[in-house]
Amino acid sequence: MMRTAFLAATAAAALGGAAFAQDTPVDLRFGVWVGATHPLMEGTAEWIDSIHEASGGSISITVYPSQQLGSAADHYDLARDGIADITLVNPGYNAGRFPVISYGELPFRFNAAPAGSRALDQWYRDYAAEEMSDVHFCMAFMHSPGxxxxxxxxxxxxxxxxxxxxxxxxxxxxxxxxxxxxxxxxxxxxxxxxxxxxxxxxxxxxxxxxxxxxxxxxxxxxxxxxxxTANFVYVISPVTWARLSEAQQAVMNEHCSTEWAGRIVEVWAEEDTVERAALEExxxxxxxxxxxxxxxxxxxxTDPMIARWRDMVTAAGVDAGAAEAGIQAAIAEHDAGL
Missing domain, CATH: 3.40.190.10 (Periplasmic binding protein-like II)
Incomplete structure (x- = not known):
């Protein structure tokens, strides 16, 4: 039985490798508005390398930092319009456009970037398909509380x-x-x-x-x-998503996850801790x-700010009470609250 299971797994792996071998290689343009040496880019480099390896080398990603593809406020639209394949978006740069995810901007909500990112991403997945319907949502995350x-x-x-x-x-x-x-x-x-x-x-x-x-x-x-905290999302152009094979989409879905949302900011969070310690000395x-x-x-x-968020979410046709209960449950699950 063990030998049969081993042979089956080997055959499946071989078929998977064959599928990737038949896929058309893609080199995705990743537009970010931060600089190439920004601490977020170290975690992102690990993410990119993991995608390349998991896809059998069929997915390569080239980063275009420092607003090379457009201004910071335009990065959502760069993905929507297919000018970039993947982009880093700060929803707060488009005030009022993404009311649900703006909960993450409310003062005094989160205690740390990795835990907060996992809570935010896990919760927002229920709303991203509608609020960010122009693109393929990948993941949401945040920086260390400022x-x-x-x-x-x-x-x-x-x-x-x-x-x-x-x-x-x-x-x-x-x-x-x-x-x-x-x-x-x-x-x-x-x-x-x-x-x-x-x-x-x-x-x-x-x-x-x-x-x-x-x-x-x-x-x-x-x-x-x-x-x-400030919210960020990685989004993928719908045109780009459509031209990926099923196997390549599966790899991207594995990397557009709540776990990666927390993992990608770990280096950034560590740098924040180091910088604070240096200032204390x-x-x-x-x-x-x-x-x-x-x-x-x-x-x-903060009470008026929370009330305003509820009003904006309600105006967008979302059940504010359910959304608020959902994010609070995610914060508790990941021990991400103050």
């Missing part, structure tokens, strides 16, 4: 009054504005100049981005409370930890 980094101390919400802060997305911008901050629309790359000239007082980002964009020496005060940096009363103030201020 906070605000300023040129002066911020511990309680009242400390934001009169400060000019760059938010990471529209959801966080509304939250900061509701607490008295003036929000500045600028890219992360522009923030060093704005902070050093005094045009801005702070920015929202994970700790790793302070190093990526050279901001650490001008934003030396850090709110020691994980405030927000630097005497020039100050970490402000809210007391229980101040923490309660920060959390209470």
């Amino acid at each position: 906070t605000i980094h300023t040129t002066r101390p911020v511990t309680a919400p009242a400390d934001l009054s009169g400060l000019s802060v760059r938010p990471a997305n529209g959801t966080l911008g509304q939250y900061l504005s509701s607490q008295g901050a003036t929000t500045i629309q600028a890219t992360a790359a522009e923030m060093r100049d704005l902070l050093s000239r005094g045009t801005a007082d702070g920015t929202a980002s994970p700790y790793s981005s302070l190093a990526t964009w050279g901001i650490a020496d001008v934003a030396t005060h850090h709110l020691d409370m994980p405030m927000y 630097d005497g020039a940096h100050v970490f402000a930890t809210p007391d229980d009363s101040q923490r309660a103030e920060w959390l209470a201020a």
